[in-house]
Amino acid sequence: MLDTLHYVLLGALAIALLIAAFTDLKRRQIDNWLNAGIALAAPLFWWTSGLALWPDVAWQLGIAAITFFVCAGLFALRWMGGGDVKLLTALALWIAPSAFLKLVIIMALVGGVLTLLFGMWHIARRQKDRLAIPYGVAISAAGLWILSTEYLPHTAVALSQTAATG
Numbered sequence: 001m002l003d004t005l006h007y008v009l010l011g012a013l014a015i016a017l018l019i020a021a022f023t024d025l026k027r028r029q030i031d032n033w034l035n036a037g038i039a040l041a042a043p044l045f046w047w048t049s050g051l052a053l054w055p056d057v058a059w060q061l062g063i064a065a066i067t068f069f070v071c072a073g074l075f076a077l078r079w080m081g082g083g084d085v086k087l088l089t090a091l092a093l094w095i096a097p098s099a100f101l102k103l104v105i106i107m108a109l110v111g112g113v114l115t116l117l118f119g120m121w122h123i124a125r126r127q128k129d130r131l132a133i134p135y136g137v138a139i140s141a142a143g144l145w146i147l148s149t150e151y152l153p154h155t156a157v158a159l160s161q162t163a164a165t166g
Contacts, residue, residue, distance in 0.1 A: 006048035009041060010151055013094060017140040017147075020087055024136030030083030035090050042093035063100055064092040084135045091143050099150045103142045111138035 016038050020030045042060070051057050068089040074080035088107075095103055115133050122131050 002048050006045070007152075009045045009048060010147060012041065013038065013045075014144060014147055017091075017143045020083075021134075021137045021140035024083065024134040024140075028081070028132050028134055030081075030087050030136045032083075032086070035083065035086035038087070038090035039093055042090070045094055059097055060093055063097050064089050067092040067100075080135065084139060087136055087139050091139065095143070095146055096150070099146050102150075103146045106145050107138045107142035110141045111135055114138055 016034055020034055023034075024030050046057055046060065051060070068085065071080055071085040071088055075082055075085050091103070092100055111133070114135070114137060118133050119131060
């Protein structure tokens with residue numbers, strides 16, 4: 001029963017990340033209800049994961065706090081949107097610290113590609129307004145990658161077997 005709930009929560013997180021990516025792409029906005037839902041479901045995920053309050057949950061909360069403060073600084077500089085700050089912070093509540101570092105690296109790579117693509121599109125259309133990158137797409141893509149490689153056992157096993165035989 002607990003395992004089933006654990007995977008239902010992971011599935012719900014994956015769906016939430018897809019919604020975040022699509023709404024950010026379409027409206028350049030990630031809804032507060034979505035970010036709040038992700039954050040509020042994290043304690044249930046901790047419970048189904050068997051995390052101890054100390055040090056496991058403390059680490060999750062600490063990484064989320066650091067993420068929020070760093071991203072809030074980027075928001076103040078207008079380098080990141082508010083919805084992106086909240087999405088990445090909420091995601092930090094779910095992802096183990098070592099995997100979260102991987103998530104940030106993947107997010108930066110995907111974000112760089114998105115910036116290049118949207119920049120070329122912006123120039124090709126000769127637009128004069130400020131370039132807006134839907135960074136929720138990069139955050140969601142990185143989150144989905146980490147979920148599929150770190151949290152879903154069949155995907156992680158298949159990837160490790162491919163790497164071993166590759």
